[in-house]
Amino acid sequence: MTDQSATQQQTEQHQRHTLVALVENKPGVLNRIASLFRRRNFNIDSLTVGRTHKPHVSRMTIVVDSAQANPNLIAANLLKLVNVIEVRVISGEPHVSRDLALIKVRSDDPESRNAVTELCERYPARIVDIGTKVAIVEIASQESIVEALIEELRPIGIVEMVRTGVVAMGRGTRIQDTEYEPPVKIKQNSNGYQRFSV
Numbered sequence: 001m002t003d004q005s006a007t008q009q010q011t012e013q014h015q016r017h018t019l020v021a022l023v024e025n026k027p028g029v030l031n032r033i034a035s036l037f038r039r040r041n042f043n044i045d046s047l048t049v050g051r052t053h054k055p056h057v058s059r060m061t062i063v064v065d066s067a068q069a070n071p072n073l074i075a076a077n078l079l080k081l082v083n084v085i086e087v088r089v090i091s092g093e094p095h096v097s098r099d100l101a102l103i104k105v106r107s108d109d110p111e112s113r114n115a116v117t118e119l120c121e122r123y124p125a126r127i128v129d130i131g132t133k134v135a136i137v138e139i140a141s142q143e144s145i146v147e148a149l150i151e152e153l154r155p156i157g158i159v160e161m162v163r164t165g166v167v168a169m170g171r172g173t174r175i176q177d178t179e180y181e182p183p184v185k186i187k188q189n190s191n192g193y194q195r196f197s198v
Contacts, residue, residue, distance in 0.1 A: 016045055016066070019074060019089050022085040023083050024085065061165070105134065108133045
């Protein structure tokens with residue numbers, strides 16, 4: 001086996017997969033999903049959750065390592081949960097993904113300040129705060145580009161960092177949406193009947 005094929009095989013073994021799940025926007029849903037990953041011993045590289053354009057639906061973007069588990073198996077397990085509406089593995093199709101990071105780096109001398117400024121010009125990054133001792137760099141890009149910037153900032157001196165995790169969306173007409181509506185019950189009160197969500 002050549003070095004190139006060995007490297008390619010190793011890359012394939014540690015390939016990350018991105019799953020997008022539409023879930024009901026209810027308390028406890030995130031806990032149920034985290035419990036599923038714990039019970040099945042699946043490791044999560046990244047997990048983000050937020051509301052969609054529909055107030056009763058939230059969207060989760062989950063990144064997993066293919067060496068840890070089959071993404072299709074994870075999707076099948078997620079669909080068994082009551083509050084999960086739809087799951088799709090989108091890493092195999094054209095999509096846009098972004099990771100946001102805020103990185104606080106040392107800037108207590110002219111050399112470090114110049115180095116940080118030069119790196120921000122080379123990457124899709126900007127300085128959002130700077131003081132006499134530290135500067136905060138913001139970058140929103142693909143995960144690999146964010147990690148490349150982090151590695152170049154390490155020699156300057158990273159003192160603090162926070163990342164949001166990956167969010168992803170299919171390109172073009174690859175739309176992941178749902179017609180799901182929360183069930184509604186009708187309850188009688190003194191003024192007649194009133195509808196309310198379950």
